[in-house]
Amino acid sequence: MKKKPLILVTNDDGINAPGLRILIKLMHKIGDVFVVAPNKPRSGCSQSITINSIINCRQIKSKILNIKEYECSGTPADCVKIAVNELMTRKPDLCVSGINHGSNSSINVLYSGTMSAAIESGVQGIPSIGFSLLNHSWSADFNPIIPFVEKIVKKSILNKISPQTILNVNFPSSEKINGIKICKQAKTHWNEKFIKRKSPMGERYYWLSGDFIIEDNSEDSDEWALANGYVSIVPTHFDYTNYALINELKRWDL
């Protein structure tokens, strides 16, 4: 790419999230930036799309010259769809999503709005990278990871990242980072616990809570990398076919 790449920036924590603001600044150093992000936090919304309701989309003033920013009432997947098919005048060269406040490693990718935006970009034929920091705090320190975000985006462009490439990048929440590992999604699950409470009207309600269980400590997994101070990168796809089961099912004589 001789001219500056056009980079679509989005997230799931919403247009005002500090992680998004940092990502916009970093991408501004690398390419032309176009922002479409949810107008409110959308954590845990997965690949939701808005089909039974309307979508609002409003341009807001960017603090950085020459950046177009839109806040959207839809989900992260909606943001990508409307950016690419309605708001942008040409297809972006890359989409980056995040930097998420909280982990999207291993099983968390299933529920992640951040990664759903990256996956939706892949569906639209646009290479994409989702970035997440293992720290939920709104005041998390993003400084230690900034050089890594820049490096990953620059190397992606240098290596002519293909439209089939969707990267799930997670950063450990530590001052010292040992490097970058290319990983597979670790086998993990949540031991769910529903916290029961009663409303002032006496009606029972629940909060979803739980403990995160790592079943797989193999050194090529994202959880191993993160636990050992490395940035994890999992190449991600959206063919959900479990090919290994096809022959078994054929033997069921259906």
Added chain:
Amino acid sequence: MKKKPLILVTNDDGINAPGLRILIKLMHKIGDVFVVAPNKPRSGCSQSITINSIINCRQIKSKILNIKEYECSGTPADCVKIAVNELMTRKPDLCVSGINHGSNSSINVLYSGTMSAAIESGVQGIPSIGFSLLNHSWSADFNPIIPFVEKIVKKSILNKISPQTILNVNFPSSEKINGIKICKQAKTHWNEKFIKRKSPMGERYYWLSGDFIIEDNSEDSDEWALANGYVSIVPTHFDYTNYALINELKRWDL
């Protein structure tokens, strides 16, 4: 299984959807049935979970003796989580989701609430089957597919369906069905078109719309099966790792 299997039934069209009602009746002939379904339609909600809000769950009277039914304010994934970890006294032997009013074949699986419930069951270690009919109408005729739903569930139990098995079953909307095909997820996409309108207050809003494009007509794909009058079954998994890209990324020297 000598004793009757315990079957969790859920969906994304909501507790009153005709497709759910039919599935409950059919499962009642095969096993002990426990129902937890959303209290409103949740189409397109993907694997969303409710983490920033409370979840309500209320037992309702079932029209069938010995069936426990709950309506839940959460998403299909929430319904499975709360059913398995809070409401049910033992782990179900099988989860069935649907019968969805509308397709969840090929790329639609990414956005599907019906399939997210099936996938969530897989995450919880419970084999599962998502059923969808290629007809959005609330008054769709489910009669032609009833023998197939029964056959697929019975054969799944007979063949000792494993906790790793998640089936995405789609039915053509035709009176005559030619049989069942085990398939892969076809390569397809939506050509999105955003319909622009103005509110009475003069504010622009959008409806997500589009045309469905099949890129892949291979005879082992679900879209081929459906277009040719067959039931499609795609075994589905939740390891999103794109293993084919790992070695390429390692060469990027990150």
